Amino acid sequence: MQFKEKIENIFRENKLPYDWWMEGNDVLHVTVEDGDWKHDHIRLKYILANFYILPIDRLITKENDDDTFSAEYFFKDFSVENKK
Numbered sequence: 001m002q003f004k005e006k007i008e009n010i011f012r013e014n015k016l017p018y019d020w021w022m023e024g025n026d027v028l029h030v031t032v033e034d035g036d037w038k039h040d041h042i043r044l045k046y047i048l049a050n051f052y053i054l055p056i057d058r059l060i061t062k063e064n065d066d067d068t069f070s071a072e073y074f075f076k077d078f079s080v081e082n083k084k
Contacts (some may be wrong), residue, residue, distance in 0.1 A: 003028070003077050012053065015048050028053065028075040036065050044073070052079035 001009075002080035004022050011020065018040075020030045032040050045055060047056050 001082070003082065006077070007053075010051060010053075015043065016047065018044065020024065023074075026076060027056075028073075028077075029077065030073045031061075032072075032073070033070045034062070034064060034068050035070065037069065041069075041071065048075055051077075052082075053077050
């Protein structure tokens with residue numbers, strides 16, 4: 001399964017509402033706008049980590065007063081199936 005197809009399935013099955021796009025065939029960009037640190041940011045990373053898709057960088061784009069912030073994440077697929 002291609003990385004992009006894998007991401008489409010994960011986002012659909014987990015009802016992840018975030019914008020995402022691919023940089024080439026191996027880097028996933030995900031934008032979380034005004035997301036709660038636990039219910040949005042950690043949940044996104046937790047779900048993707050279950051598939052060995054791990055963050056390689058993060059750019060905070062907006063800090064808010066409460067427990068929310070906006071960020072762009074960069075992920076790579078470190079699963080064994082991706083290495084074939």
